[in-house]
Amino acid sequence: MKRKKQGLGSGTKIVLAAAGMIASGAFLFGGLSEVVLAVENQKVEQVPTSYTLTVLPEAVLPLATSSIPETASDGYKKPSYTVEKGEYDAASAAKDISIEQAADIGAKEIWRVYGANLEGAVITMKYFASNKYFPRSYWYGAVRPAGEKASLQNPGISHYDFMVDAVTGNTLSSQVIRFVDGPEIDGFSGLDKELFKDAHLYTEKAKELAEQLGLFNGKVKTVEHVSQGYTNNDPNITVSLTGEDGRRAKLEISRYDQTLIGISYEEFIVFAEMGNEAAREDIRKEEQRLMDLIDSGEVEANEDGSVVEIFKSDASPLMQP
Numbered sequence: 001m002k003r004k005k006q007g008l009g010s011g012t013k014i015v016l017a018a019a020g021m022i023a024s025g026a027f028l029f030g031g032l033s034e035v036v037l038a039v040e041n042q043k044v045e046q047v048p049t050s051y052t053l054t055v056l057p058e059a060v061l062p063l064a065t066s067s068i069p070e071t072a073s074d075g076y077k078k079p080s081y082t083v084e085k086g087e088y089d090a091a092s093a094a095k096d097i098s099i100e101q102a103a104d105i106g107a108k109e110i111w112r113v114y115g116a117n118l119e120g121a122v123i124t125m126k127y128f129a130s131n132k133y134f135p136r137s138y139w140y141g142a143v144r145p146a147g148e149k150a151s152l153q154n155p156g157i158s159h160y161d162f163m164v165d166a167v168t169g170n171t172l173s174s175q176v177i178r179f180v181d182g183p184e185i186d187g188f189s190g191l192d193k194e195l196f197k198d199a200h201l202y203t204e205k206a207k208e209l210a211e212q213l214g215l216f217n218g219k220v221k222t223v224e225h226v227s228q229g230y231t232n233n234d235p236n237i238t239v240s241l242t243g244e245d246g247r248r249a250k251l252e253i254s255r256y257d258q259t260l261i262g263i264s265y266e267e268f269i270v271f272a273e274m275g276n277e278a279a280r281e282d283i284r285k286e287e288q289r290l291m292d293l294i295d296s297g298e299v300e301a302n303e304d305g306s307v308v309e310i311f312k313s314d315a316s317p318l319m320q321p
Contacts, residue, residue: 216243
């Protein structure tokens with residue numbers, strides 16, 4: 001038997017997992033697909049779905065209505081589309097809205113925001129129970145319009161995603177997934193530092209879109225550029241807005257052609273902030289655990305800041321041959 005140095009293993013993984021959840025928070029106010037992937041790929045602690053509507057002001061959480069009518073006063077006519085259940089969907093709670101209701105709500109959102117024609121489309125729905133890092137159950141919908149699939153070979157074709165609160169029926173977020181075409185696209189790859197000095201073109205566009213879509217009760221009060229990113233080959237910028245009513249929204253706009261490609265609503269922002277705080281708390285606890293191990297002599301910090309585990313005696317249950 002001999003003492004053997006080894007990496008912290010599971011401890012390190014815990015830190016990385018928590019940090020990963022915070023990193024995904026950068027998306028939480030931007031695109032939609034990545035957060036769904038984060039939820040699917042992380043082994044997160046499941047917690048009971050709560051229907052106590054006290055985490056947000058009552059004005060933010062109206063009760064869900066029934067299915068979208070065949071025709072609506074705003075000109076919407078429900079198209080004929082197919083709703084499929086995703087392969088890995090969980091079982092929804094009894095008080096949650098149905099898969100059909102969620103699909104109807106999401107389809108109307110895609111029509112209202114992006115003007116999409118969903119006649120003949122296929123909407124694949126998945127249910128996600130609330131968990132530590134997103135404390136609200138929700139329906140996720142992937143919308144594939146009739147015709148060819150969006151790809152680099154088919155620029156101009158769009159797919160769509162949306163998230164609907166399974167408790168209230170509120171739309172949490174939506175986005176368009178597309179590939180853009182043109183030689184000038186290469187000039188948009190990477191971070192545009194000039195936008196941190198002046199993002200006027202995009203903040204004004206976001207303000208215009210918010211008022212056009214009626215995102216707030218009243219006018220836009222504040223608007224600011226918060227981040228930049230890249231989806232497929234479509235460079236984007238995220239703009240944060242607050243309305244006179246105190247509600248918030250984050251709009252993702254293409255830096256290629258100033259097209260709106262994503263929205264995160266107030267409810268999503270609040271739940272994302274709650275999840276990010278839970279992840280930060282996990283990191284704080286893990287950092288404290290590592291500090292306690294260092295103080296006890298069970299682990300040792302190298303000069304470069306990494307941590308290596310050492311064993312104090314051959315009697316240690318952590319000994320390896």
